[in-house]
């Protein structure tokens with residue numbers, strides 16, 4: 001699936017729920033599917049700066065594709081990073097760098113996060129793209 | 139004694155809001171309180187009809203504005219029972235007031251002098267003194283607390299000596315709600331000849347405070363936590379002491395005469411009020427105190443205590459709740475954690491249901507370090523909250539807990 005196809009899938013999933021409490025329930029469920037980062041990478045260097053809760057992120061390249069793992073101490077942060085990983089993991093570095101990630105706007109996620117958490121979301125995306133850039137020519 | 143919460147609520151237009159489809163339940167009063175209509179009207183009217191600079195103009199508007207500003211000072215003086223109105227210095231707020239004392243009182247200190255604070259202090263009552271440790275080589279001593287959140291008075295007694303120049307203590311802890319035995323502590327400080335600053339940021343909105351009865355030397359508070367505007371507050375200081383201190387900032391209003399060789403300073407309170415002040419803020423704060431003064435404050439205290447007891451009993455019924463702050467005398471603050479759930483998750487899910495609380499360390503990291511936690515969820519109640527607010531809060535909390543389990 002392309003990034004955009006995955007985004008479309010998420011937009012459709014979110015559309016089922018009317019109430020934001022239900023959407024949060026879904027985000028929390030997503031957190032449980034997260035590909036958890038191995039303990040050796042749960043270090044200071046892997047913490048994403050700008051999140052009020054602690055979020056760790058790691059990426060590896062295999063067959064020219066980037067795969068992410070992560071963890072967070074807060075469940076909602078875990079759900080959000082899991083959502084981003086669903087969309088971006090398994091794509092090439094170029095595709096990740098080009099991704100517009102319009103689905104975030106589409107599902108209205110940003111407006112439903114507090115400013116600090118919204119900054120956290122921006123920081124997560126930035127960090128994922130940085131990994132793609134760093135691994136691109138490796 | 140009489141207190142009618144429904145009538146009080148009518149004074150606060152913001153409380154009628156909904157957040158999404160949920161009614162607003164505002165439980166972040168420790169951070170700031172909402173404003174009654176009289177305060178809002180005062181501000182609007184000032185800019186609509188009365189705006190002018192003060193202490194400077196010969197014209198009608200300026201004189202009127204000056205009178206209104208000075209009248210506000212007198213209202214505040216009466217409320218805290220200061221001897222003189224000029225003992226009440228307008229500042230930007232608690233933080234600014236404490237920094238003023240640290241700066242001006244600090245000038246009089248020498249290496250080896252000691253200042254005592256407690257383990258319960260807000261960062262605003264820690265960092266300004268740390269500056270003096272760096273600049274002046276003074277010593278900062280910290281009175282420890284116990285698990286309940288009570289200050290260790292015996293330890294305090296042991297820290298006091300003739301080296302102690304100032305004790306600066308919060309009246310009420312913003313994180314735990316502890317009401318410190320400030321009157322007794324002031325007496326103890328005076329016995330060794332030390333001055334005493336009361337951080338009253340969390341007290342005047344809950345009960346009456348009388349500076350002469352306490353016999354404190356300084357008292358600092360913020361307007362925005364006492365139903366008044368942001369950006370204005372008070373430093374109360376005893377006249378002799380304020381006269382003894384060098385000024386804080388230099389500029390207009392604080393001077394008597396200026397030549398390039400020498401400047402002489404104005405009398406109190408102007409000596410500490412350089413530049414055009416937050417005029418509308420001061421007038422708005424006067425209106426807030428006027429509003430507060432006509433309430434039966436004993437009844438308010440009783441009512442808030444009832445709310446706290448009610449909320450505490452309700453929350454204890456939730457499994458694995460741990461309450462932080464169980465002091466003997468406590469104001470209406472409920473700090474807690476549930477199992478290993480992240481405060482931020484709970485705060486987010488409460489917010490989705492219209493409930494405003496604060497999560498994090500509440501600018502008191504040393505307290506969090508004491509308990510070995512990164513932060514808490516804090517619900518802080520004010521006189522306009524109701525048992526119904528608490529019921530809805532508990533219901534929202536239970537839903538959040540179910541979702542996070």
Ligand SMILES: Cc1ncc(COP(=O)(O)O)c(C=O)c1O
Nearest residue numbers: 231232233260262308312339360
């Ligand atoms: C106990 C205490 N001291 C000081 C402050 C600082 O007040 P302000 O930010 O209004 O200057 C606060 C406010 O959070 C407080 O609760």
